[in-house]
Amino acid sequence: xxxxxxxxxxxxxxxxxxxxxxxxxxxxxxxxxxxxxxxxxxxxxxxxxxxxxxxxxxxxxxxxxxxxxxxxxxxxxxxxxxxxxxxxxxxxxxxxxxxxxxxxxxxxxxxxxx
Numbered sequence: 001x002x003x004x005x006x007x008x009x010x011x012x013x014x015x016x017x018x019x020x021x022x023x024x025x026x027x028x029x030x031x032x033x034x035x036x037x038x039x040x041x042x043x044x045x046x047x048x049x050x051x052x053x054x055x056x057x058x059x060x061x062x063x064x065x066x067x068x069x070x071x072x073x074x075x076x077x078x079x080x081x082x083x084x085x086x087x088x089x090x091x092x093x094x095x096x097x098x099x100x101x102x103x104x105x106x107x108x109x110x111x112x113x114x
Contacts, residue, residue, distance in 0.1 A: 002026040002102045004095055009108030012085055020080040020108055022095030030073040035098045036080045038091035039107075049080060050098050063089075085112045 008020040020036070033052050039045040048060045049069035057069050068081040078095050092107040 002029060004102055004105035006093060006095055006105050006108040009093060009110045011111045011113065014086055014112055014114050016085050016112070017081070017083045018085065018110060020082070020093055020110075022078040022080075022105070024076045024078070024095075024102075026076070029076045032097040032101065033099075034069075034071060034078045034095060036067075036069060036078070037094045037096060038089075038110075039094070040088075040091040043091075045094070047098065051078065082110070085110075087112045087114045 003025045005023045006020060008018060010018060012018055031053060033050055035047050035050040037045050037047050048063050049057065049067055051057045051069045051071050053073065059067060066082065066084045071078045090110060090112050092109050094104055094107045096102055096104060
């Protein structure tokens, strides 16, 4: 059973930056298209960035140009670099495959103050 552990969230002012990490156990990780999701209070969980095993990336329009997803297959870790953060980026951030294959981790809270 693959476990996902997200970290790196926090409280930042608008315009600030954060780098999130997602550590996964299990070798299946390196064969998966991984994604970062977020869920704001009262809203559905949404996919904001995805990355293939080979490094091809795609982003939601709301984060394009501000967020960068990357992965280290040797470390079974996915990263999300976030810059120019906005209050509307406030949410709990999760990682998973784009098919939501694995059980969800606890997520990491990102709060952006105006």
